[in-house]
Amino acid sequence: MKALIVDDEARVRKAVRLLVDWDAHQIDEILEAGNGNEAIEIIRQVKPALVIMDMMMESGNGVELMTWVNEFAGNIKFIVVSGHNDFEFVRQTVRHGGIDYILKPIEAEAINVAIAKAVAAWRSEDADRSERQKQSIQLNEFKPIYGEKLLSALIDDPINSELSLRRLRSDGIIPENVHSSRLILVQTDTGNSLLLKRFGGDTGLMNYAIVNICNEFLQGQHKGVSFRYWGGPSEIAIILWDIQTSVAELIGRINHGIYATLQVRMHFGISCIGSLPKQLPYQRAEVAEALQRRNLLIHEDYCHYSTSSEEFKERNETTKTEIHGNVTPTIFAHVKEDWKMAVISGSPDVLSSAAQHWVDELSRSGIVTPEILNSWKNDALLFRSQLVRETLGPDADSALAELEQADQLHPAPYTNGYSFSLFAWRDWSFDLMERMSEVIAAKQAKESNPMHDIVKYIELNYASDLSLQEIAGKFFVSREYISRRFKQEYGINFSDFIVNIRIDKAKLLMQNPRLKLSQISEMVGFHDVKYFSKVFKKQVGASPKDYRNQFKI
Known part of the structure; x- marks a missing residue:
């Protein structure tokens, strides 16, 4: 059996660990969370039988956690350990099915009695659940x-x-x-x-x-x-x-x-x-x-x-x-500018703030429906497409394809489900913006790199007599800069890079039997067919004639 201790103070979590006789209650795994939001993620992953929790926490308070547990993980038993002798907290604990409300400082006897009661209740209900499920699945279908x-x-x-x-x-x-x-x-x-x-x-x-x-x-x-x-x-x-x-x-x-x-x-x-x-x-x-x-x-x-x-x-x-009071309709335009600034900034804090603003705006009217969520999700994806096209221009299609592929791994929460959580939609919007920001930044960095343009120019003009001096003058950089960057990015020097491109093009042209070697040599920038053959054999490991013979039927 697993138990989860939720408190934003590490010393309190440690005290609970020391005061409880876990072996006596047959609890063999004890987990910890520093706030309600963290607790929800742990509960989703490991499904503890028992939660011992504080009421007042900075991120995701006790009432929110109890509400979530009661709605989406109702078989979990929980005990509240709090420093606040507040009747409203006690009432909320009882309302959400809590086993006990224990005041700090914690007494060993009180918390062990409460845990024994919680464990007994959980075991009894678990046995009932198993029996009902067995009976239900064994029922005969009423008609074919x-x-x-x-x-x-x-x-x-x-x-x-x-x-x-x-x-x-x-x-x-x-x-x-x-x-x-x-x-x-x-x-x-x-x-x-x-x-x-x-x-x-x-x-x-x-x-x-x-x-x-x-x-x-x-x-x-x-x-x-x-x-x-x-x-x-x-x-x-x-x-x-x-x-x-x-x-x-x-x-x-x-x-x-x-x-x-x-x-x-x-x-x-x-x-x-x-x-x-x-x-x-x-x-x-x-x-x-x-x-x-x-x-x-x-x-x-x-x-x-x-x-x-x-x-x-x-x-x-x-x-x-x-x-149906005087509530301004919630539309995506209310957060669109925030999202745009967050994506451009790439700052985790700004992205997080924009994501939180989204769920705040979404729930501001007190009404969130599957219809609204579908509309907002579609608006968010449309915003992504527009911003990517606006910032990346011709490279937008490849960026959007990359982002859409990531959507398969990180889908939006199910809009028609009964496990609705604003936390899940906040996290989805944060991830959506973060991935967008990373892809845009990477594409822009690549575009702003002069080497990217230099390589494109070489690939278009490889048949010409390209020189390092000519390239340096055309792109307003020094010869030394080009030489250094070619070594850094491609591991070869400038002239070898051009030779590699020419030989690759020649290999493609050799598949056409109607082209002579002298023609191919000229087409890829070699004006001496003997020199071309020498360079080709050095690069490929076979003469142009031998290489070409492999394509003959």
Whole structure:
């Protein structure tokens, strides 16, 4: 079992290490973090069972860390060790499921009792989770694959939807007396590597488990049916025909079942009530829009209604001031100049400040949706393209290709996932600007190097009688400078560099059997074919004739 100690004071972390009897609690790995942000990264990587944390830290305070743990790593148990006897801190600890709140200075007995309690709770819940997951995966699929296809066809194939409905009724999947329904989409997160890992990376198996959990709450009470929707990327749909039931309460129970088994909660897009199957295609568009416009800053809201639904209007009325007040729309232009100055400066501090300004601006209105994130991400990439073209001109295409290749290794956070984090988007924007700054600086340095232009000139004029004096005069540098730089950058002198280019060109021309050696010699800048043959053999290790013979059939 692993434990993580989070405190910005090293002496406090050391004290916790000394006071706790780790062996007695069967904790064999103790990790440390100096702030909340660092703790989040460690939790993502090593998944400790227990976190012992301070409340007041300079970067990523305790409340933020508890909120993140509760949302994205809810199976972790945590204990707060604080020097502040603040009721609000205690209340937040209890609200987020903390095991205990211990005041400094720390007493050995108190912290060991708290850890024993936390370890026992974690072990008990872990055993329950394993059993539930085993049972869930062992459940038989409610109908063969053709059932999923027929249910999906109700949404995607309006022409044949009545025929599909009759088949589903005859198979007993949809009752005969059902004529109205809601459509609900369960938004799964393909970017959640930890969840996928539990299913061996098999998305289909993960979706199968989620469908089974949903159907436990639907089919037993004849409320509806859940199925893998074939018309969307990794989507699970629910056709809910019990329109009298409280959809929020039902989804709450389903989500509790998903969390008990998989330790994640999922988001649900909910349509208005409509006729079955006629309204299903429109309901599909409604729920997709509802999910795209859900507020990612409100972590504990998992029901997202169509804007035309009564539930949405009711909610909107109660949150009208908060959500639809006089808030200036957040647009990328607000940070564009900051980003440009940061990229040009290349300073890590300036880049970090610009990245932080981005997430501050993004969350300023209190609303961040997947739709907004997609728009901002596209604007950021458009800004990158424009700035690279503006600063590098003809070299922009190669620079952009290099940056786009790096995007494959450092993709943007998944906009439609349920593990939303402003920290992740801040880090992505910092990395995006930093890579842009490095590529632009490298290209500009290469362009500002006179040797780059000299080499280009030689490659275009190798057939001429080039001299060191001529090149020096043309590029306003000394002969000594050119000689020294050729030795430094290419390891050979100026004249050998020209000879190498001429011989390389000659080797290409020799593949044309209609060209005589005397012609090739003249074309590459040698006016004496015998001297050309001598130099060629010295460079290549074979005479021009022998070299050319290898291309004969």
